[in-house]
Amino acid sequence: MKPLKAQGMKVLVVGGGGREHALVWKLAQSPRVEKIYCAPGNAGIAQLAQSVDIKADDVSALLSFAWENKIDLTVVGPEAPLAAAIVDTFQAHDIAIFGPSQAAAEIEGSKAFSKDLMQKYHIPTAAYGVFTEVEPALAFIDQLASTQPAQSPCPCVVKADGLAAGKGVIVAASVEEAKEAVRSMLEGNSFGEAGSRVVIEEYMEGEEVSILAFTDGDVIVPMVSAQDHKRIFDNDEGPNTGGMGAYSPAPVYTEELAPIVEEKILKPTIEAMKAEGRPYVGVLYAGLMITQEGPKVLEYNARFGDPETQPVLMRLESDLVDIIEAILQKKLDQQTIRWSEDATVCVVVSAKGYPSDYEKGQVITGLDDVLDNVQIFHAGTTEADGNIVTAGGRVLGITAKGKDIREAIELVYRQTEKTTFAGAHYRKDIGRRALERLS
Known part of the structure; x- marks a missing residue:
């Protein structure tokens, strides 16, 4: 792939959730970027980018938009367009796009495929x-x-x-x-x-950790660790959700553990995909269980996680455009990626009823009264009659940065109490495991 523009870039972000708001927020910090579009976007994203009324999995409409608007780079957030071959389609039209091919994205699209892959290549799993x-x-x-x-x-x-x-x-x-x-x-x-x-x-006993990694198909570079909270209620009770909060770093992911995961899981996964004729380029998310026998893979995702992306990108100090360009040019080994030593915590605020049928249209208050070192990433929001209102199950991802996990937790919950809507629900124990390990 030819180099991206040094400046004046037009970028299209595909998706409309909290992850995409975080991606838009980070991409907007690049001096190389002039304008960002987001399809379909949300009310928070609209403050940084031009929303485009195209569904994330409508690949043909997205292609037409990218072609007509001379988009320099497309960044894919959710899994559905990856499974629908958006990367293959854009590449066939010589449009730069960041994400794995449809064949590579099957590592998320089929759990049977990923389990068989792990078994074949001796990658530890259940x-x-x-x-x-x-x-x-x-x-x-x-x-x-x-x-x-x-x-x-x-x-x-x-x-x-x-x-x-x-x-x-x-x-x-x-x-x-x-x-x-x-x-x-x-x-x-x-x-x-x-x-x-x-x-x-x-069933695997242990503590979970999320490791997202950049890869150009040959080289894989892990990001800082994070821990997600899947269940809807405190103490990991109730049904699974898309994720009710995350924090970074995860103390369970020690300096001793990191090289083991890299050598036994991350590198072998990329090598396995290459051997299968499905070279993997983009972000690989490995959901791990840290068991008494060592780290094992729970599942893979073929993209940035949600809500892990929010606290992880808040710690990224390097230009995300530079990283993406290095990946697309297969020069990731030449890229130095810098991370903040600070801790970050994201608390997801969900609508009443989520993850089942949930309410919509509730007016959100407190969005303009934001504390220092806090970012409010919108997920399920829209604008109606001059107000920002709820429009999805997971509504906001309130994310705070502090010198340590304790400070970030205190700050994020101060903001969460101020930013609310009728029926708002959030977990009160995001980051508790980190505090227990550090105490």
Whole structure:
């Protein structure tokens, strides 16, 4: 790929959530960028970029827009357009775009594919089975349960094979709950086509950590660590969500652990994808469980995570455009990426009812009264009658930076109390595990 413009760049960001707001916010800091478009965007993004009324997975409309508006670089946020071959399509028209190909994005698009890849290339992960029929799946659950220690809180984890917006994972508290999840997916069509095939895994005990990494297909450079909070309620209770908050760094990810993950998981994954004829370029997200046997892969995502991107990018000191250009030119090994030593915490504020049916149209107050070292990233928001109102399940990602996790937590919750709407819900324990490890 030829070099990007030194200045005056037009950039298109695809997506409209909190991750995309963080990407727009970071890209806007580059002196090389003149104008940013975002499709479809949201009310917060509209303060930094021109919103474009095109859905994130409408690849043909996005291509036409990029061509007609002479876009210099497109950055893809969510997984759906990657699975719909947006990168392949743009590259075929010689338009610079950042993200993995459709074939490479299958590492997220199919959990069965990723599990088979890990097994083939000896990348540590949980024991598993893949099923399209109910009876063999139920028998496998019984088999897994019989091998679990008596004190294990769960017999297994049931996952929809395809994309399910972060909600297609059931951590079953009992054998019957696991079997009900299988029946719901395979017979009840609870996740549509995404759940027509299920992956059943042994339950792994430990603490989770998210490692996002830049890669040009040959070189992989990890970003600073983060920890996500998937469950809707405090103390990791209730159903899974797209993510209710995250913080960086995660103390569980020690200096001793980092090189092990790089050598046993990250580098082998990139080598495996290359060996499979699916070279991986972009951001690889490895969701890890730190077990007594060492780090193991829970899942991969083929893009920036949400909400991890918000606290991670708030710590990035280098120009994101420079990093992307180095990746697209396969010169990542020549790039020095700088990170702040500060800690960051993101608290997601969700609408009443989320992750099930949720309310929309609630007026958000306190958006103009923002404390120093705080960024309010919009996710599900829109403008109506001169007000910013709720328009999604996850509404805001309030993110604060402090000299340490304790200071960042205190600051983010001070802001969260000030910025609210009717029915607003947020977890009160984001970052608690970090405080416990550091105390």
